[in-house]
Amino acid sequence: MTAVADTSPLAALVILLRALKLPTMARHADDVAQLAEREGWNFVRYLHHLVELEVHERRRRRIERNLRTSELPADKTLAMLNRSRLPARVAKMLPSLCDGAFVERGDNLLAFGLPGRGKTHVVCAIGHELIKRGYRVLFVATYALVQRLLAAKRDLRLEEELATLDGFDAVILDDIGYVQQNREEMEVLFTFLAERYERRTVMITSNLVFSEWDRIFKDPMTTAAAIDRLVHHSVILEMTGSSIRIEQAQAGRTNDGGNEPNHTDTVTVTTATDNPISGAAPTAPGPTATTTTATTTTPTTTTERPSNTPATPTTTPTTTHSIPGSAPTAPGLATAADQPSNKGASTNDRKQQIKQRVQQRRTEADGEM
Numbered sequence: 001m002t003a004v005a006d007t008s009p010l011a012a013l014v015i016l017l018r019a020l021k022l023p024t025m026a027r028h029a030d031d032v033a034q035l036a037e038r039e040g041w042n043f044v045r046y047l048h049h050l051v052e053l054e055v056h057e058r059r060r061r062r063i064e065r066n067l068r069t070s071e072l073p074a075d076k077t078l079a080m081l082n083r084s085r086l087p088a089r090v091a092k093m094l095p096s097l098c099d100g101a102f103v104e105r106g107d108n109l110l111a112f113g114l115p116g117r118g119k120t121h122v123v124c125a126i127g128h129e130l131i132k133r134g135y136r137v138l139f140v141a142t143y144a145l146v147q148r149l150l151a152a153k154r155d156l157r158l159e160e161e162l163a164t165l166d167g168f169d170a171v172i173l174d175d176i177g178y179v180q181q182n183r184e185e186m187e188v189l190f191t192f193l194a195e196r197y198e199r200r201t202v203m204i205t206s207n208l209v210f211s212e213w214d215r216i217f218k219d220p221m222t223t224a225a226a227i228d229r230l231v232h233h234s235v236i237l238e239m240t241g242s243s244i245r246i247e248q249a250q251a252g253r254t255n256d257g258g259n260e261p262n263h264t265d266t267v268t269v270t271t272a273t274d275n276p277i278s279g280a281a282p283t284a285p286g287p288t289a290t291t292t293t294a295t296t297t298t299p300t301t302t303t304e305r306p307s308n309t310p311a312t313p314t315t316t317p318t319t320t321h322s323i324p325g326s327a328p329t330a331p332g333l334a335t336a337a338d339q340p341s342n343k344g345a346s347t348n349d350r351k352q353q354i355k356q357r358v359q360q361r362r363t364e365a366d367g368e369m
Contacts, residue, residue, distance in 0.1 A: 112208070142175055
């Protein structure tokens with residue numbers, strides 16, 4: 001006390017505030033005193049401002065501490081929740097659930113739906129909002145909680161463990177029903193639910209409807225008693241719609257496939273004959289080409305472009321005039337020798353147009369690489 005008396009009043013105030021475990025007030029006392037002097041504050045306003053800073057800082061630290069102990073997934077927040085995918089009734093109830101009134105009443109929250117419908121994300125988002133409002137929340141997989149209670153029971157400290165869990169305003173049991181329970185596991189789970197009945201909130205996600213809960217508790221009487229306690233004071237969310245995981249997986253595969261590495265470009269060449277010869281092999285089905293229209297096409301040539309090699313036209317052999325006894329025509333584009341000699345300039349013009357179109361497709365294929 002002598003050391004405090006020998007210091008200035010402001011320094012003595014800082015020491016006393018630290019002794020009272022008011023670190024925020026002690027840290028800001030000097031700055032706020034200067035502000036109060038400039039603004040002409042009275043002592044009450046000065047003290048109120050310091051206390052307000054201390055309260056806000058304590059609340060912030062408490063939220064951070066509760067968030068760490070909650071074990072909630074960091075990415076399953078309200079901001080990350082796609083509300084457009086929620087059923088209309090769930091989306092309408094979400095704001096009131098985040099306010100925490102049901103926790104004050106000790107009501108339960110039950111989310112049912114098939115896998116991938118967003119049950120866990122919804123309850124975790126509500127859990128994050130409850131923590132921001134000062135509630136203590138614990139997120140735990142059902143099988144992990146059961147094992148935790150079993151270990152406490154073996155060590156003869158089940159009551160102590162239940163008292164620890166009772167310190168949380170809401171406990172989120174994720175995926176109840178995924179793991180089949182034996183009788184001993186069922187008993188500790190029922191004990192936990194019965195202990196919190198009408199006092200503390202339990203938030204449950206499940207893909208099993210109540211009619212299938214005998215797979216969890218085995219005994220029909222125990223099943224009925226557990227359901228009765230959960231439903232008595234509860235809010236039930238039915239998560240419908242398509243699976244979010246399947247849609248995300250399909251979208252991921254589409255994005256990864258993106259532009260397929262290999263493309264097949266088709267170049268069409270006209271090889272129609274004005275005067276077919278008797279005995280010639282039939283041509284492939286397609287539109288009949290004329291001697292004057294360059295746009296009439298018969299699919300005969302394909303250009304296959306691998307991922308790392310330049311495009312190279314590959315011509316599919318097509319027999320236009322097969323004369324009995326003659327040698328087969330070599331694969332390739334039609335040449336002047338393959339055409340009747342009476343075509344003259346008209347055939348040459350068409351062949352020139354075909355070559356120009358092939359060259360144009362080569363240029364386009366090279367540009368796409």
